[in-house]
Amino acid sequence: MVSQRRRTTTERSLGDWHPTAAHARAVILASVCGVAAVLGRRPDLLVIAAPLAVAAGWGHLARPRAAVTGRAALGDATLREGGVTTLVVHADPPVRQADGVVTLASTAWVERKPASGIARLDDDGVAVLGLRSLRWGRHRVGTLSLTLTSAWGAFRVGPTDLPDLDICALPLPSAFDTSAPTPHPRGIVGQNRSSHPGSGTEFNTIRRFHPGDRLRRIHWPVSLRTGDLHVTSTFSDEDAHVFLLVDAYSDLGPREGIDGRPTSLDVTVRAAGAISEHFLRANDRLSLRTVGAADVAPIGVGSGNHHLRRVLDTLASIAPATERRDEGEHAIRGVDPMALCLVLSPLIEPTMVALAHTLASRGLTVIVVDTFPEHLVANPANVHESLAWRIRLLSRAAQVHSLTSRGVPVVPWRGPGSLDHVLRDIARRASAPRMSRR
Amino acid sequence: MSEQPTHHGDRPGSPPDGRPDGRPDSRAGGSSAEQPAVTASPSRPATSYRTLRLGAGPEWSSGQLALGAVSTGGAALFLVALYFAAGGFDLIWWLLVLVPVLTLSMAGSGMSLGFWALMLYGWFLLTDSGSFTWWSLPAAAGLLVSHAATALSASMPPAGQLASAAVHRWGRLIGIAFSAAAVVCCAAAAIHGRSLGLGPAAYVIGLVGLAAGVWLVRTNPPSQPH
Numbered sequence: 001m002v003s004q005r006r007r008t009t010t011e012r013s014l015g016d017w018h019p020t021a022a023h024a025r026a027v028i029l030a031s032v033c034g035v036a037a038v039l040g041r042r043p044d045l046l047v048i049a050a051p052l053a054v055a056a057g058w059g060h061l062a063r064p065r066a067a068v069t070g071r072a073a074l075g076d077a078t079l080r081e082g083g084v085t086t087l088v089v090h091a092d093p094p095v096r097q098a099d100g101v102v103t104l105a106s107t108a109w110v111e112r113k114p115a116s117g118i119a120r121l122d123d124d125g126v127a128v129l130g131l132r133s134l135r136w137g138r139h140r141v142g143t144l145s146l147t148l149t150s151a152w153g154a155f156r157v158g159p160t161d162l163p164d165l166d167i168c169a170l171p172l173p174s175a176f177d178t179s180a181p182t183p184h185p186r187g188i189v190g191q192n193r194s195s196h197p198g199s200g201t202e203f204n205t206i207r208r209f210h211p212g213d214r215l216r217r218i219h220w221p222v223s224l225r226t227g228d229l230h231v232t233s234t235f236s237d238e239d240a241h242v243f244l245l246v247d248a249y250s251d252l253g254p255r256e257g258i259d260g261r262p263t264s265l266d267v268t269v270r271a272a273g274a275i276s277e278h279f280l281r282a283n284d285r286l287s288l289r290t291v292g293a294a295d296v297a298p299i300g301v302g303s304g305n306h307h308l309r310r311v312l313d314t315l316a317s318i319a320p321a322t323e324r325r326d327e328g329e330h331a332i333r334g335v336d337p338m339a340l341c342l343v344l345s346p347l348i349e350p351t352m353v354a355l356a357h358t359l360a361s362r363g364l365t366v367i368v369v370d371t372f373p374e375h376l377v378a379n380p381a382n383v384h385e386s387l388a389w390r391i392r393l394l395s396r397a398a399q400v401h402s403l404t405s406r407g408v409p410v411v412p413w414r415g416p417g418s419l420d421h422v423l424r425d426i427a428r429r430a431s432a433p434r435m436s437r438r
Numbered sequence: 439m440s441e442q443p444t445h446h447g448d449r450p451g452s453p454p455d456g457r458p459d460g461r462p463d464s465r466a467g468g469s470s471a472e473q474p475a476v477t478a479s480p481s482r483p484a485t486s487y488r489t490l491r492l493g494a495g496p497e498w499s500s501g502q503l504a505l506g507a508v509s510t511g512g513a514a515l516f517l518v519a520l521y522f523a524a525g526g527f528d529l530i531w532w533l534l535v536l537v538p539v540l541t542l543s544m545a546g547s548g549m550s551l552g553f554w555a556l557m558l559y560g561w562f563l564l565t566d567s568g569s570f571t572w573w574s575l576p577a578a579a580g581l582l583v584s585h586a587a588t589a590l591s592a593s594m595p596p597a598g599q600l601a602s603a604a605v606h607r608w609g610r611l612i613g614i615a616f617s618a619a620a621v622v623c624c625a626a627a628a629i630h631g632r633s634l635g636l637g638p639a640a641y642v643i644g645l646v647g648l649a650a651g652v653w654l655v656r657t658n659p660p661s662q663p664h
Contacts, residue, residue, distance in 0.1 A: 022589035025551040029581075033558060034648050040567060043626035044523070044574035048558065050622040051582040051615040057651075058611070099593045099604055116489070116497070116597040120604070152611060153589030 006138070006166040008077040014068045014091075014146060014160045023154035026056035059154025064095050070146040072162050074131075078313075081136040081169040082258040087129045089146060094125030097151040102127045103159065105142035109135040109257060110167070117142065133169035134257035136269055136316050141165040170312040171266075171273040172258065204233045241285045241301060241336045245328075245359075246272050247345030247352045249292035251320035253373050264346040267371040269315045271413045272344050275369075280308045287339075288314060289331035291352065294322035298331070328355045340365050342419075346372035347410070348392070353399045360408045367422050368403060368410040489597055495543065501600030502542070505591040509538040509545075512584025516557055519577035524564035531560065538584060546592035554581060570626055578619040586612050 033049030036042060068091050075086035089102045100121025104112055113130035121127045133139065144165070147158035206219050209229035217231040252264035262270070272288070279286050280303055288299040288311050299307075299314050328351055335341065341364050345352040360366045377389045400410050409422040489497040514535045521527060534557065541549045561577065590600075590608055 020589070020592065021546055021548055021551065022585070022592060024548070025554065025588075026585065028551060029554055029558065031648065031651075032555070035645065036562060038645060038648070040562065042562065042565070042567065043570045043629075044565060044577075045558070045562065047574040047619055047623045047626055048561070048578045048581055050619045051578050052585065054615040054618045055582070055585065055611075058615070097607065099590070101594045101598055103595055114599070116499070116595075116599075118595055118598045120594075120598070120601045123603070147593075149593035152586075153593050156593070 006077055006168060007163065008165060009071070009073040010144075010163040010165055011069055011071040012160060012162050014070050014148065014157045016067075017064055017150070017155040017157045020149070020153055020156050022152065023056065023059050026052045026059065026152070026154070030056050055152045056154075059150065059152035062097060062151040063155050064098065064148075064150050064157075066093055066095070068092065068095060068148060068157055070158075070160060070162055072144055072165065074141070074165055074167060077166065078168045078170065079133055081133050081172045083169070084130055084132045085167065087131055087141065087144070087165070089119070089121070089127045089129070089144065091121055091125035091146065091148060094121075094123070095148055095150065096123075099149045099153070100125060100127065101147045101149075102129065103145045103147075104129055105144075107140060107142035109133060109137065109139050109169070110141055112142070121148075131167065133167060134259065135255065136169050136171035136266070137319075138166060138168050138317060141167060168313065168316050170316050171269040204235050206230050207233055240279075241287070241339040242275070242279045243335050243339040243341045243364075244272055244275065244286065244288045245331060245341065245343045245345075245355065246288065246290045246315070246318070247292060247343070247347075247349060247371075248290050248296070248318050248320050248322075249324070249349040249351065250346070252346055252348065253376050261375050262373055264348075264371055264373055265318070265320050267373055267413055268344045268346070269318060271369060271371055272315055273312055274415075275342060275344075275419075276308055276311045280304065280311070286311065287336075290314070290318060291328040291331050291355065292321060292323055292326055292349070293318045295319075301336070327351060331355070332359055335359070335362075335364065337362070337364060341367070343368045344371055344413075346370065347396055347399060348372070350399065353403065356403055356408055357406065360403075360406050365426055366408045367419065367426075368408055369418065370400075370410055370412040372412075496596040498542075498596050499599050502591055502594070502596055502598065504600070505587045506539050506542040509542075509584045509587040509591070510535060512580040512582070512587065513538050513553075513557070515580030515583070516577050517580075519573040519575075519580065520557075520561055520564060523561070523571045523573035523577070527560075527564055538588070542591070543596070545588045550585075550588045554585070557581075572623070572627070574626075575619060575623045578623075579616055582612060582615055582619070 030049045030053040033045045034053065037045035037049065071090040071092055073088050073090075075088065076083075077085075079085050087104065091100050098121075102119045102121065104117035104119075106112065106117060111132040111134055113132070117129070119127040119129050131141065141164060144162045145159040146162065147156065147160075149156045206222055207230065209218065209223075209231050213231045217233070219230045219232050222230040246268055248265065248268075250264065251266075253261065253266075255263055255266075276286055276288070283303060285301045285303045286299075286307065287301045290296040290298070296314060296318055299311055302310070332355055341359050343352065343356045343359070343366060345356075345368065347353060347368070347370055356366055356368050372393070377386050377393065379386045403410050409425070411418055411422055489499055490503060491497050517532060517535055520531075534553075537553050538550075541547075541553070544550075558581075565571065586608055590604070594600075
C-alpha cells in the first residue's frame with residue numbers, strides 16, 4: 001500500500017553486560033598460577049601470572065555499568081534506484097575504551113559498504129555504513145546487530161538485533177523527452193497549443209487592436225504601415241490529461257538490478273516514471289492505474305511535483321503478479337474521454353491486449369508502449385530460451401497486428417522520442433477532414 | 439581455500455559509490471536537479487582489502503588473520519622461553535604452537551583457557567621447584583600477547599577489520615600489564631635465595647587475600663558468543 005509506514009529510525013536496549021571467556025581465562029589462570037606459585041614456591045609462575053592478574057582486575061574495575069541503548073537512523077529513507085544513503089548507528093551512552101561492532105546482514109537489492117557489512121563504533125559511539133539500492137521497490141535493510149566489548153574484552157553486551165529498517169527505492173526513469181504535442185488539451189495551465197486563440201506563446205495571427213488587448217502585443221511595423229493599431233494574437237496554452245495503464249502481470253527476464261539487464265517490469269516501471277516526469281513537468285495532468293498487482297492504489301488525476309512523487313512511490317510499491325484474477329475492469333473505469341491513454345506492457349498477457357482494445361473501442365486515444373526487453377530474444381548464453389521467446393513473439397505478433405489494425409499504435413520503448421512519431425500522427429489525424437453524419 | 443579481493447572504500451561514512459563520481463549511472467539522463475529525494479554522495483577514494491575464505495567457513499579479514507598470527511607468536515614465545523628455562527623438552531611439545539591458529543574460530547570459547555592451562559602445567563612440570571629464571575619474563579609476554587590477541591579477536595566478527603585506534607589502545611594495555619610482570623620479576627630476582635622469615639601464617643594470609651580477590655571479581659558464567 002502506498003500509505004504503508006516505513007521505519008526509518010529504530011532503537012533497542014542492548015541488555016546486560018556479561019563477562020566473556022577472555023575475562024574468565026584471565027581470572028582463572030591468574031588465580032591458579034598465584035596459588036601454585038605460593039604453594040609450590042615458584043616465583044617464575046608469579047611473574048607469568050602477574051600480567052593476567054592486571055588484566056583481570058583492570059577488566060573488572062573498568063566494567064561498564066550503564067545500560068546501553070542502540071539507535072539506528074537512515075539518512076534518506078527514499079532514494080532513487082542506484083542512489084546511496086547512510087545508516088548511522090549510535091550507542092547511547094557512548095562507552096569509553098569499549099570496542100563496538102555493528103553488523104549489517106546482507107539482503108536483496110541493498111548493497112552495503114563496507115561490503116562485509118561490519119563497521120566499528122568510533123570514540124563517540126557512532127558508526128556509519130553506506131547503503132546503495134540496486135533495484136526499485138520497497139526493501140528491508142538487513143538485520144542490524146550491535147555488540148560492545150569493554151576494556152580487555154572482559155565484558156560484553158550484545159550482539160543485539162535492532163528492529164529492521166525500510167527504504168523505498170524509486171524507479172530511476174529512463175531518459176525520455178518528446179517534442180510532439182499532446183492530443184486533446186483542454187486545461188488552462190499547460191504548455192500544449194490549443195486550437196483556441198488566447199493568451200499563450202504560439203503565434204496565431206496579426207489582427208486589429210481590440211479594447212483589452214495588452215499594449216506589449218502591439219505589432220508596430222504593421223500598425224505604422226496600415227495606420228491602425230494591430231496586435232499579435234496567440235493560441236492559448238492548455239494542459240492535457242495523460243492516463244497511464246501499467247502491466248504488472250509478469251516480470252520477464254532475470255532480475256539483475258540497476259547494474260544489469262532490465263526485466264520487462266523494470267522497463268515498464270522506468271518508462272512509466274520517465275513519462276510521468278516528462279508530462280508532469282510540462283504541467284499536464286496525469287493519472288495512473290496498475291493491473292495485475294495487489295495492494296497498489298490507483299492514482300487519480302493530479303499534476304505537479306508532489307503528484308510526481310506519489311506516482312513514483314506507487315510505481316515502487318508494485319509487486320508483480322500478485323493479483324492474477326485482476327481483469328483490469330476497475331483500472332479502466334471512469335477514464336477521461338479526452339485523455340491520452342498510454343498502455344505500458346510487454347504484451348505477453350492477453351488481458352492487456354484486451355484492455356487496449358476496450359479503451360480504443362470507447363473512442364479514447366490509445367498508444368501501447370511495448371516494454372518487452374530485447375535481450376531476452378538475443379541471449380547467447382541460453383539459445384533455447386531465446387528460441388522459445390522468439391516463438392512466443394511470433395504468436396504475440398498476431399495480437400499486435402489486431403491492435404494496429406484497429407488504429408492503436410504499438411511502439412517499442414526506446415527512451416527519448418519514443419512517442420514523437422505516433423503523437424504527431426495522432427495530431428495530424430485529429431486535424432484531418434473526417435466524415436460525419438448529418 | 440580462496441583469496442577474495444574486495445574493493446570498497448571501507449572508511450566508515452563513505453557511501454557505496456557505484457560510479458566513479460558517486461552518482462547513479464548514465465540512465466539517469468532524464469532526471470533533473472528537481473528529482474524528488476535524490477541522495478547525492480560525495481566521491482571518495484576507494485581502498486581495498488582482502489579476505490580469506492578457508493573451505494566452507496566464513497571469510498576472514500586480514501586483521502583477524504593478523505590477530506591469529508600474533509596469538510600463535512605469543513604461544514611460540516612462551517614455548518621458546520620454556521625450552522630455555524627447562525633446558526629442553528620433547529619435540530612433540532612444539533606442536534602446541536599450532537593450537538592458536540587451528541582454534542582461530544573458537545576465540546570466544548573456553549578452548550584458549552584449556553590450552554593455556556596445559557601450557558602453564560607444562561611450565562610447572564618442566565621447570566625446577568624453587569628456582570627462578572629470567573625466562574619467565576618472555577613467557578609472561580607470550581602469554582599476555584596471546585591472551586590479548588584472542589580477546590580482541592573474539593570481540594569482532596571474522597570479517598571485521600581492525601581499527602588502528604583499537605590496536606593502539608590494546609597496545610597500551612599490554613604495555614602497562616607487562617610492566618607489572620617486569621616489576622614482579624625484578625622483585626622475585628631480588629628476593630630469590632634469601633629467607634624472608636615468612637611463617638605458615640604469612641602463606642595463609644596471602645592465600646586468603648588471593649581468595650578475597652577472586653571473590654571480588656566473581657561474576658556470572660561467561661556468555662557464549664553468538
